[in-house]
Amino acid sequence: xxxxxxxxxxxxxxxDSPGVYKFRDEHRRVIYVGKAKNLRQRLANYFQDLAxxxxxxxxxxxxxxxxxxxxxxxxxxxxxxxxxxxxEFDPRFNVKYRDDKSYPYLAVTLNEEFPRxxxxxxxKKKGVRYFGxxxxxxxxxxxxxxxxxVFPVRTCSAGVFKNAERTGRPCLLGYIGKCSxxxxxxxxxxxxxxxxxxxxxxxxGRTGTYIRRLEKDxxxxxxxxxxxxxxxxxxxxxxxxxxxxxxxxxxxxATDADLxxxxxxxxEAAVQIFHVRGGRVRGQRGWVTDKVEAVDTAxxxxxxxxxxxxxxAGDSVPKEVLVPAxxxxxxxxxxxxxxxxxxxxSLRIPQRGDKKDLMITVQRxxxxxxxxxxxxxxxxxxTRSRALEEIAEALGLGTAPLRVECFDISHLQGDDVxxxxxxxxxxxxxxxxxxxxxxxxxxxxxxxxxxxxxxxRRFKRYLQEKERTGEWEETPAPTGPVPAPPAxxxxxxxxxxxxxxxxxxxxxxxxxxxxxxxxxxxxYPPQLVVVDGGQPQVAAAKRALDELGIDxxxxxxxxxxxxxxxxxxxxxxxxxxxxxxxxYLLQRIRDEAHRFAITYQRAKRAKRIRSSPLDDVPGxxxxxxxxxxxxxxxxxxxxxxxxxxxxxxxGIGRRTAESVAVxxxxxxxxxPAVNTATGEIIEEDDGGSRT
Numbered sequence: 015x016x017x018x019x020x021x022x023x024x025x026x027x028x029x030d031s032p033g034v035y036k037f038r039d040e041h042r043r044v045i046y047v048g049k050a051k052n053l054r055q056r057l058a059n060y061f062q063d064l065a066x067x068x069x070x071x072x073x074x075x076x077x078x079x080x081x082x083x084x085x086x087x088x089x090x091x092x093x094x095x096x097x098x099x100x101x102e103f104d105p106r107f108n109v110k111y112r113d114d115k116s117y118p119y120l121a122v123t124l125n126e127e128f129p130r131x132x133x134x135x136x137x138k139k140k141g142v143r144y145f146g147x148x149x150x151x152x153x154x155x156x157x158x159x160x161x162x163x164v165f166p167v168r169t170c171s172a173g174v175f176k177n178a179e180r181t182g183r184p185c186l187l188g189y190i191g192k193c194s195x196x197x198x199x200x201x202x203x204x205x206x207x208x209x210x211x212x213x214x215x216x217x218x219g220r221t222g223t224y225i226r227r228l229e230k231d232x233x234x235x236x237x238x239x240x241x242x243x244x245x246x247x248x249x250x251x252x253x254x255x256x257x258x259x260x261x262x263x264x265x266x267x268a269t270d271a272d273l274x275x276x277x278x279x280x281x282e283a284a285v286q287i288f289h290v291r292g293g294r295v296r297g298q299r300g301w302v303t304d305k306v307e308a309v310d311t312a313x314x315x316x317x318x319x320x321x322x323x324x325x326x327a328g329d330s331v332p333k334e335v336l337v338p339a340x341x342x343x344x345x346x347x348x349x350x351x352x353x354x355x356x357x358x359x360s361l362r363i364p365q366r367g368d369k370k371d372l373m374i375t376v377q378r379x380x381x382x383x384x385x386x387x388x389x390x391x392x393x394x395x396x397t398r399s400r401a402l403e404e405i406a407e408a409l410g411l412g413t414a415p416l417r418v419e420c421f422d423i424s425h426l427q428g429d430d431v432x433x434x435x436x437x438x439x440x441x442x443x444x445x446x447x448x449x450x451x452x453x454x455x456x457x458x459x460x461x462x463x464x465x466x467x468x469x470x471r472r473f474k475r476y477l478q479e480k481e482r483t484g485e486w487e488e489t490p491a492p493t494g495p496v497p498a499p500p501a502x503x504x505x506x507x508x509x510x511x512x513x514x515x516x517x518x519x520x521x522x523x524x525x526x527x528x529x530x531x532x533x534x535x536x537x538y539p540p541q542l543v544v545v546d547g548g549q550p551q552v553a554a555a556k557r558a559l560d561e562l563g564i565d566x567x568x569x570x571x572x573x574x575x576x577x578x579x580x581x582x583x584x585x586x587x588x589x590x591x592x593x594x595x596x597x598y599l600l601q602r603i604r605d606e607a608h609r610f611a612i613t614y615q616r617a618k619r620a621k622r623i624r625s626s627p628l629d630d631v632p633g634x635x636x637x638x639x640x641x642x643x644x645x646x647x648x649x650x651x652x653x654x655x656x657x658x659x660x661x662x663x664x665g666i667g668r669r670t671a672e673s674v675a676v677x678x679x680x681x682x683x684x685x686p687a688v689n690t691a692t693g694e695i696i697e698e699d700d701g702g703s704r705t
Contacts (some may be wrong), residue, residue, distance in 0.1 A: 016040070018075045022061045028054040033085040034095045036103075037078040041479075044103035046074050046307070049092040051343060053083050068308035074107045089346035090353065097320045107307050109283075109317045119297075120145040120154045122167075122214055127203055128175070128196045129210035131158055131167050138325070145217045145296060162192040164224070164250045165213040168206065169193065216254070218291060218329070225254055269293055271334035272322070273364075273373055276314050277380035278305070284384035285318045288376050291332075300380070302387045316341035323354055331355035336364045336373060397595055398441030404596030405542070408588050409581065411568055415542035416440055420603045421472075421555070422546040423453070423464045424611035430618045431459070433468040434611035437540070438603050447538075450614045462554045465545055469558035475536035477562060539567060546604050548573040548587075549580050556582040572604045631673045638665050642674070653678045 033053045037046040050056030060067075060075050067075065086092050100108050121134035125141025133151050138144060148154050158169065168175065170185055170193070178184055178197035188195035196206040216224055228251040235244035273288045283305055289297035301318070309317070315337045323331050331354050341347045344361055351359040364370045402414035418438045425431040431454075437447035451471065453464045543559075545551045552571035559567060570588075571580040577597065578587035590597035628639050645663045646652040652660075652674075660671035 016076055016079050018061050018064070018078070021078070021080045023057070023081065025054065025058070028057055028083070029085055030054040031085050032087070032089050032092045033083050034092050034099065035081060035083040036099065036105075037074065037107075038080045038082070039077055040079040044099070044105050045077060046105050046107040047096055047099045047103065049089075049096040051089055051092075053085070057081065057083070070107070070305070071308045074307065077107075089343050090349045093320070093346055093350045097324045100320075101324070109303050109305065109307055109309055109314065118148050118151045118154060120148065120158065120217065122210055124207075124210065124214075128168050128206055131169050131210075131213065143214050144330070145214075145291075148297060159192075160253045161213065161216070162187070163253045164228070165209050165216070166192055166194040167210050167213050168196060170197075217296075225251055228254070269334060269369075270332045271336055271369070272332050273336045273369075273376045274315060274318055274322075275338055275373060275376040275380040276311055276318070277377065277384040278311065278314065279384070282384065282388065283314050284380050284387060285314070286376050286380035286383060287318075287322065288372070288379075289332075290372075298379075300383045302383065311339040312341050315339055316347060319347060319351070323351060327354050328356060331359060333358070334360045334362075336362065336369060338363065338373070338377065398599070401441060401595035401599040404590070404594055405600065408579065408590055408596060409542070409568060409570055411542070413541070415540070415568070417538065417540045418542045418544060418603055419472075419540040420544040420546065420607040421465060421468055422604070422607040422611040423461045423468070424608070424615040425453075425459060426615065426619060427459065430615050431464055432611060432615045432618060433464060434607050434614060435468070435472060436603065436607045436610055438599075438606075441599055443606060448610060449536075450610065452618075461547065462550045465547065465551045466554040466558045469543070469545075469555045470562065472536060473539075473559060473562050473564055473567075476539055477564075479536060541568065543567055543569045544600060544603055544607075545569070545571045546574075546607055547571050548578070552580045552582055572600050577601065628674065628677065631670070631677050634670060634674070638663075638670075641665060 030052050032049075032051050034047065034049045035053060035057060036044050039045050048056070060071065060081075064072050064076070084095065086095060099105075119134050119138075121132055122143040122145075123130045123132070123141070124143050125139075133154050134142070134144070162169070166187075169187065170178075174185060175197050178188075178195075182198055184193065184195040184198050184200075187193035188198070188200070194201045194206055194209060196203065201209075212224070228247050232244050232247035232251065235241075235247060269290060270292065271290045273290065275286050277284045277286075283303055285301045285303075287299050288295055289299075301321070319335070319337075319341070331351055333355075335351065340361070340363060348359055348361045351361065364373050399414070402416070405411070406414045416439060420436050420438075422434050423431065424434070431452075433451040433453060435449040435451070437444045439447075449472070451468050453467060455467055456463065543555060545555050548571055552569060555571075556569050559565070559569065569582055572578075573580060573587070578589060579597075579600065580587050590600075628634060628642070641663055642652055642660070643649065646655060657668065657671045657675050660666055660674055661668055666674075
């Protein structure tokens with residue numbers, strides 16, 4: 015625990031202008047981000063007597079080891095920079111709202127030539143118009159089904175659309191009049207886009223115009239004695255009215271507004287948002303968060319606004335935002351919202367009338383959401399706590415293992431040997447910390463040796479991070495033999511992050527990496543290492559830790575046969591009761607490691623099977639590979655072709671043709687493959703696959 019006075023800046027060093035500040039811990043990880051209209055006054059509040067600080071603030075300043083700041087010109091810029099840094103660094107002491115589920119939206123893909131109406135989840139895409147969110151996907155489909163009578167917009171996938179174009183026949187919706195069938199040319203792209211835009215206008219709340227137009231056309235058709243057309247128009251108007259009835263009118267003046275309510279206690283807070291468009295509730299969502307920083311209702315509202323509108327622009331930000339309490343600087347927040355919308359946004363507390371009544375309803379929803387969340391979490395938290403305590407008692411640990419890492423080896427008869435590392439914190443999977451490894455230091459099947467290699471590589475990186483951050487003043491002498499350097503060609507750990515990142519190395523870097531405040535890949539040590547296996551695998555893992563001089567991390571193994579727990583240097587296993595929550599948690603961790611490992615192994619095997627001799631030809635890319643296969647029709651015919659025949663393919667020179675011939679000659683099988691079930695010879699007919 016650090017003394018805040020040890021890193022407190024001198025008062026003259028801190029400017030008195032607006033800005034954003036970051037607190038970092040001793041490992042240079044960003045743990046808190048805040049903004050201030052006056053940096054000098056705000057930061058002085060953190061360095062007063064610890065007894066006068068809020069307990070959460072006291073924990074933050076004693077965890078921190080340094081503070082830095084960035085000066086901006088306006089409070090609006092400070093608000094935007096604070097949001098960007100919270101999103102980038104994910105500080106542990108900042109309030110962060112997370113959706114309690116993935117809400118479905120009704121989306122219209124206006125970025126396509128023929129816009130499509132569909133259900134979408136996840137991150138929003140540019141050029142797509144969204145309506146919602148909705149509580150259930152079936153509610154979207156019911157609404158769309160009613161509206162397709164009047165706005166027959168395309169709803170089919172790209173594959174179905176292209177197939178209809180190719181065959182010249184529309185799908186069933188095209189035959190029954192619920193699609194204008196642009197795939198077969200019944201309407202032009204411009205006419206179909208007009209339909210999609212009318213659909214969007216109706217969903218945005220401009221409903222009266224279309225219903226009045228349908229009723230006028232219906233009356234005109236009846237006067238002209240076109241009764242069938244009049245009946246169709248009558249049914250269309252009724253369909254639109256039924257679609258409107260699904261969202262009752264809550265604000266009589268056709269207001270576009272978002273209402274935000276907060277329910278909180280000392281530890282947690284729940285936020286509920288109602289999206290009102292055209293006076294009707296068009297969507298609802300809710301968030302729950304732990305109050306990890308000292309924050310009041312106004313601060314929770316400001317964080318909710320950042321979360322809600324940080325990635326939005328245009329009409330996604332309504333003209334009016336109604337909140338239970340105004341942020342500390344409401345003018346700056348209003349200007350920030352106006353910049354995102356492109357026009358004025360009103361941020362205020364409703365005082366009377368329909369808006370006040372609706373805010374009470376939203377507040378009631380927030381209180382119910384918080385109560386339901388606490389009921390669920392209490393049950394889950396009690397179970398997880400009991401499981402961790404049972405594990406600690408069975409393994410003789412001093413404290414419950416809050417971070418557990420599990421390793422598993424996967425291969426197919428000694429080929430494509432890989433390993434997985436999964437992480438559970440507080441009994442819950444932490445998928446962002448998962449890692450996977452390729453084992454190429456040796457050939458063949460040896461789970462024990464593979465486990466030793468993986469454990470050594472993982473904790474070697476951990477020691478490097480400790481030395482880099484200066485947590486160790488001196489490198490401790492290893493208690494066992496010095497591990498040999500990795501063999502040439504040994505693969506490095508592969509990150510499973512969705513975004514591309516630089517791959518980690520087992521060896522130390524030649525040049526130090528600049529600190530950016532983000533947690534490093536192997537920076538956090540576990541309290542318990544679990545290996546999938548019995549006594550040999552446990553012994554190998556323990557030996558790897560001993561060779562690195564690590565003696566403060568517990569190791570155990572879980573054998574599949576009898577679900578026994580093995581400890582290092584013990585001849586007899588620890589047997590947990592079958593009804594034990596601790597055993598159930600260990601099984602879940604082990605099974606997750608097995609799933610993760612076998613998924614990676616199957617992917618590597620599939621990639622290897624899909625390979626062909628053409629992959630070994632230097633300078634031959636995918637385009638020219640496809641050209642070769644297309645020209646000859648199959649790999650078998652390409653293998654039989656002469657060099658002169660290969661040169662006839664556009665883009666293939668003589669040197670490349672010679673390389674292709676040499677590659678096929680080197681890869682020629684000694685004997686044809688035979689299907690043992692049928693006795694048939696298996697021949698290759700495409701890019702390396704067999705039939």
